[in-house]
Amino acid sequence: MNDLKSRLIRYMDAGFPILYLHTFEEDKADKLIRSVASGRGILDWNIKGFFDHQDHISQPGQSLVETLNLLTSLNKSLDRKVLVLKDTYNFLDDPTIVALLKNIALRINQGLDECTIIIVSPMVKLPKDLENFMTILTIDHLSTEEIRQVIVSFCEEQKTTPLKEELREELTVAFKGLSEFEIRNILALALSENGEIAYADLKLIFEQKQQVIEKSGILEMIPLKESLEDVGGLENLKKWLHRKERVFKNIDKAEAYGVDVPKGVLIAGMPGCGKSLNAKAAAHLFRVPLLRLDMGRLMGKYVGESEENMRKAISLAEAISPCVLWIDELEKAFAGIGGDGGGADITTRLFGTFLTWLQEKKSLAFVVATANNIEKMPPELLRKGRFDEIFFVGLPNRKEREKIFEIHIKKRRKDDYSKIDIQALVAKTDGYSGADIEGVVKDSVEEAFYKEKSELTTEDILEAIKATHSLSEIMKDSLDKMSKMYKERKFKNASDM
Numbered sequence: 001m002n003d004l005k006s007r008l009i010r011y012m013d014a015g016f017p018i019l020y021l022h023t024f025e026e027d028k029a030d031k032l033i034r035s036v037a038s039g040r041g042i043l044d045w046n047i048k049g050f051f052d053h054q055d056h057i058s059q060p061g062q063s064l065v066e067t068l069n070l071l072t073s074l075n076k077s078l079d080r081k082v083l084v085l086k087d088t089y090n091f092l093d094d095p096t097i098v099a100l101l102k103n104i105a106l107r108i109n110q111g112l113d114e115c116t117i118i119i120v121s122p123m124v125k126l127p128k129d130l131e132n133f134m135t136i137l138t139i140d141h142l143s144t145e146e147i148r149q150v151i152v153s154f155c156e157e158q159k160t161t162p163l164k165e166e167l168r169e170e171l172t173v174a175f176k177g178l179s180e181f182e183i184r185n186i187l188a189l190a191l192s193e194n195g196e197i198a199y200a201d202l203k204l205i206f207e208q209k210q211q212v213i214e215k216s217g218i219l220e221m222i223p224l225k226e227s228l229e230d231v232g233g234l235e236n237l238k239k240w241l242h243r244k245e246r247v248f249k250n251i252d253k254a255e256a257y258g259v260d261v262p263k264g265v266l267i268a269g270m271p272g273c274g275k276s277l278n279a280k281a282a283a284h285l286f287r288v289p290l291l292r293l294d295m296g297r298l299m300g301k302y303v304g305e306s307e308e309n310m311r312k313a314i315s316l317a318e319a320i321s322p323c324v325l326w327i328d329e330l331e332k333a334f335a336g337i338g339g340d341g342g343g344a345d346i347t348t349r350l351f352g353t354f355l356t357w358l359q360e361k362k363s364l365a366f367v368v369a370t371a372n373n374i375e376k377m378p379p380e381l382l383r384k385g386r387f388d389e390i391f392f393v394g395l396p397n398r399k400e401r402e403k404i405f406e407i408h409i410k411k412r413r414k415d416d417y418s419k420i421d422i423q424a425l426v427a428k429t430d431g432y433s434g435a436d437i438e439g440v441v442k443d444s445v446e447e448a449f450y451k452e453k454s455e456l457t458t459e460d461i462l463e464a465i466k467a468t469h470s471l472s473e474i475m476k477d478s479l480d481k482m483s484k485m486y487k488e489r490k491f492k493n494a495s496d497m
């Protein structure tokens with residue numbers, strides 16, 4: 001916060017015309033602005049109207065256009081002022097408003113008015129015409145110490161018995177990534193439901209947190225169901241994840257020993273062969289939340305919006321850390337880097353933001369990036385040092401298929417498993433992906449149910465295999481090409497043979 005305050009003061013002193021304060025917390029923004037105004041009058045516009053706090057003028061209902069028109073028509077009405085604008089998101093599409101803001105920004109740039117416009121908004125929108133005049137600043141998430149303070153002062157205000165240290169610390173970690181306002185709301189809800197704050201409230205926090213993350217529109221919190229036991233084969237990758245687990249769970253000791261903070265892993269390769277499954281299992285193994293970054297949703301319509309979204313996602317993941325940040329279909333996000341045109345420009349900048357973060361990352365936001373095709377991916381991303389390791393996942397071998405059959409049969413028909421001839425199934429499924437095998441088991445179980453059979457047999461599954469076109473049958477050429485490319489690049493094989 002202090003860092004942000006000093007940046008704000010620097011920018012205001014240097015005459016930056018429009019500062020875009022990106023935050024959900026207007027109260028916090030107001031406090032911050034008051035603390036940096038240093039004698040300048042604060043003018044406030046929000047959906048309720050216009051308010052001049054210095055001269056005690058209040059114009060309820062005055063529109064943004066009226067306000068800006070008035071301020072630009074009166075001589076010196078903006079000199080030595082801070083003009084704070086809220087609720088502007090829908091107005092920044094209006095060409096008249098954009099033109100009026102540009103006019104004020106030009107006056108500030110020319111030194112005619114000593115003024116700063118501060119737009120406070122939970123969403124970033126940079127109209128093209130204002131891009132050069134605007135600087136985005138984000139209010140940081142609460143630190144662990146600040147969260148602890150919020151809990152303590154809430155309990156004092158509500159006169160509840162002070163929380164035991166252990167509970168307080170668990171709540172503190174659980175609240176990471178939430179704003180003061182959200183934390184207080186959840187605490188108040190817990191108190192009103194049970195008359196006290198207890199361990200049972202961690203579930204409530206989790207649910208609320210899930211909502212807050214969903215609301216951010218970019219990250220999704222995935223419930224943890226799958227563990228490494230649900231992954232058949234891929235022993236090298238599993239072993240590697242276990243090693244990282246040790247570091248992750250003992251980070252203080254590991255760092256003191258000289259071990260680097262784990263950055264993350266890129267898992268690339270065949271579709272349906274367990275890449276996503278491993279991302280989920282990694283979060284389960286590390287016992288931390290799993291956040292999925294949706295690259296499609298990240299790409300915004302306004303200049304700077306995608307990068308800002310990326311920054312927002314990163315900062316939310318860091319605030320929630322320790323966590324696993326799963327970036328699905330990485331190749332889609334960074335295809336077209338270095339190309340021509342606006343779209344390519346945005347991807348290149350987005351990529352830069354991501355790469356710098358990955359390079360410098362010190363937080364326990366462990367990245368699991370998954371990708372089918374790395375052919376179009378920029379080489380910088382694949383260079384050693386970006387990710388801790390890059391794994392290639394191929395089609396499962398005999399031993400792995402055995403295990404995958406076992407997992408999926410036991411999941412559905414545990415008692416029938418011992419009577420099934422797994423070797424017969426394995427022999428007939430060369431070139432099948434994990435997802436193909438799962439599909440075969442699912443279909444055969446449904447068919448057996450439909451035929452009202454008392455148990456699932458080897459024949460039922462063999463029938464389903466016959467009726468299935470395996471992955472390698474459908475896309476043989478591209479799989480061969482992919483497999484060759486991974487071998488050439490000498491990526492580590494996720495399997496142990």
Ligand code: ATP
Pocket residue numbers: 230231232233234270271272273274275276277278370371372396404407433434435436438
């Ligand atoms: P895509 O690139 O198409 O997203 P993916 O490699 O991420 O594919 P997953 O989503 O991990 O594929 O796999 C799809 C489903 O197939 C999984 O939910 C799982 O049930 C099954 N599966 C795939 N590989 C394995 C495996 N090695 N062990 C057990 N199940 C597997």
